[in-house]
Amino acid sequence: MQLRFTKMHGLGNDFVVIDLITQRFKLKPHHIRKIADRHFGIGCDQVLAVEIPTQPDVDFRYRIYNAEGSEVEQCGNGARCFARYIRDKRLTGKERIKVETLAGIIELEITENRHVRVDMGAPVLDPKRIPFTAENQAADYPLAVNGVEWRVGAVSMGNPHVILPVADVDTAPVAEVGPIAEQHSRFPQRVNVGFMQVVDRDTIKLRVFERGVGETLACGTGACAAVVSGIVQGKLNPEVTVHLPGGSLSIEWQGAGQPVIMTGPATTVFEGQIQI
Numbered sequence: 001m002q003l004r005f006t007k008m009h010g011l012g013n014d015f016v017v018i019d020l021i022t023q024r025f026k027l028k029p030h031h032i033r034k035i036a037d038r039h040f041g042i043g044c045d046q047v048l049a050v051e052i053p054t055q056p057d058v059d060f061r062y063r064i065y066n067a068e069g070s071e072v073e074q075c076g077n078g079a080r081c082f083a084r085y086i087r088d089k090r091l092t093g094k095e096r097i098k099v100e101t102l103a104g105i106i107e108l109e110i111t112e113n114r115h116v117r118v119d120m121g122a123p124v125l126d127p128k129r130i131p132f133t134a135e136n137q138a139a140d141y142p143l144a145v146n147g148v149e150w151r152v153g154a155v156s157m158g159n160p161h162v163i164l165p166v167a168d169v170d171t172a173p174v175a176e177v178g179p180i181a182e183q184h185s186r187f188p189q190r191v192n193v194g195f196m197q198v199v200d201r202d203t204i205k206l207r208v209f210e211r212g213v214g215e216t217l218a219c220g221t222g223a224c225a226a227v228v229s230g231i232v233q234g235k236l237n238p239e240v241t242v243h244l245p246g247g248s249l250s251i252e253w254q255g256a257g258q259p260v261i262m263t264g265p266a267t268t269v270f271e272g273q274i275q276i
């Protein structure tokens, strides 16, 4: 079958977006792996599917698949691209759209400077719901990775994140520690691994080794999780600029029970068709 797709990225975290409303097709893991393959397919970090919602009072359903084929709960950079896609394809005339994801409903808004503002919902800090094995909820936790004891943050944005503090992201052991931490036994659903350098109370630098992908140029939910962890640890103010290798995001969190607001760009690169 020929599938129409749109290639997009959010700060270099790249996506293949497929409209499964006008194209009836059931994506299976091996399809995802072929589409995501940077040599034998199109190439991307994640595949995003646009679907009809299953819940009332929601505009669209947004399904997210990591390059390895696994379906995941949430994707921040993907959410911004999803909003841009819906707007550019004129699939809605609304300024704000409600989107159903595995992690729950998120609200997307296209701002005047073509950036996208996303209400990512409230973060989850209860270890049991991340999920993360720990006696009690804490601002940070001891975690032994490859024989080194780290003090890490653990946060879910619908998907699990562990945040490792580093003095300099440029020399952070992402390639060595990322894959080991991703599979750590205390994260039963594996985990996205963030390496966070606090520059000042309003600024961090971040690199992320993503679950099911590897290091990406940016991770939206990773940026949200890192800021939440830094605020909980008393290191950051409520509005933070997050500098990632692919660019910068604005993240805002006013505290427990409040949603995390992420604002940043979304870019369409090209359209195409793939025989699948």
Ligand SMILES: N[C@H](CCC[C@H](N)C(=O)O)C(=O)O
Residues within 6 Å of the ligand: 013, 045, 046, 066, 072, 073, 074, 075, 076, 077, 078, 159, 160, 192, 210, 211, 212, 213, 216, 218, 219, 220, 221, 222
């Ligand atoms: N790898 C993530 C999903 C994509 C998240 C990322 N691309 C973002 O922008 O949030 C996971 O397995 O939870």
